[in-house]
Amino acid sequence: QQQVKQSPQSLIVQKGGISIINCAYENTAFDYFPWYQQFPGKGPALLIAIRPDVSEKKEGRFTISFNKSAKQFSLHIMDSQPGDSATYFCAAKYRGSQGNLIFGKGTKLSVKP
Amino acid sequence: NAGVMQNPRHLVRRRGQEARLRCSPMKGHSHVYWYRQLPEEGLKFMVYLQKENIIDESGMPKERFSAEFPKEGPSILRIQQVVRGDSAAYFCASLRDTEAFFGQGTRLTVV
Numbered sequence: 001q002q003q004v005k006q007s008p009q010s011l012i013v014q015k016g017g018i019s020i021i022n023c024a025y026e027n028t029a030f031d032y033f034p035w036y037q038q039f040p041g042k043g044p045a046l047l048i049a050i051r052p053d054v055s056e057k058k059e060g061r062f063t064i065s066f067n068k069s070a071k072q073f074s075l076h077i078m079d080s081q082p083g084d085s086a087t088y089f090c091a092a093k094y095r096g097s098q099g100n101l102i103f104g105k106g107t108k109l110s111v112k113p
Numbered sequence: 114n115a116g117v118m119q120n121p122r123h124l125v126r127r128r129g130q131e132a133r134l135r136c137s138p139m140k141g142h143s144h145v146y147w148y149r150q151l152p153e154e155g156l157k158f159m160v161y162l163q164k165e166n167i168i169d170e171s172g173m174p175k176e177r178f179s180a181e182f183p184k185e186g187p188s189i190l191r192i193q194q195v196v197r198g199d200s201a202a203y204f205c206a207s208l209r210d211t212e213a214f215f216g217q218g219t220r221l222t223v224v
Contacts, residue, residue: 032211036215043204043216043217044215046212049211089156100161100172101146101206103148103158
């Protein structure tokens with residue numbers, strides 16, 4: 001059973017456009033939702049994260065939108081650049097210090113010049 | 114402030130041999146996760162460790178795989194009698210509160 005569902009699997013965006021990646025979850029025991037960026041041959045790097053008590057968080061060109069009632073959250077990359085081309089993973093962590101971190105299957109983003 | 118260190122970066126083993134993957138978390142971090150990633154796929158949770166304690170091993174295969182995080186030294190993921198299907202990238206992450214910081218991974222190839 002996939003606990004965190006991510007879409008789309010791949011995404012092509014023109015330079016300067018907006019990239020949008022969506023995730024949905026079922027388990028209300030999740031209380032921390034990070035996004036990771038991974039370049040080929042590298043480890044995932046934490047990009048931005050949100051908790052369910054806020055509906056939006058923005059850091060530079062990256063914004064997370066969170067809809068608690070729908071159990072959905074999304075990553076928006078404004079003014080997308082070729083350097084943003086990477087695989088993006090959403091994740092969810094169970095409440096409490098003992099919780100493990102569950103990942104979506106990833107979205108491969110390609111930003112065309 | 115060194116990041117999460119994993120070694121070796123690349124490991125080649127013949128079928129039936131043992132593989133030992135090491136992870137040194139960031140200074141002051143006492144919890145680590147291990148994940149496995151197949152090419153073009155996501156990160157699959159394996160085990161969550163605290164020093165001298167396994168918190169959650171629900172993602173670990175029942176046989177051949179084990180993990181430890183001793184009081185002193187790195188966390189070790191051990192795979193006994195490796196098979197071709199074990200070929201993957203293995204990542205560890207160390208935790209500060211809820212934030213997880215990943216290492217560069219060990220790419221295991223079983224020949």
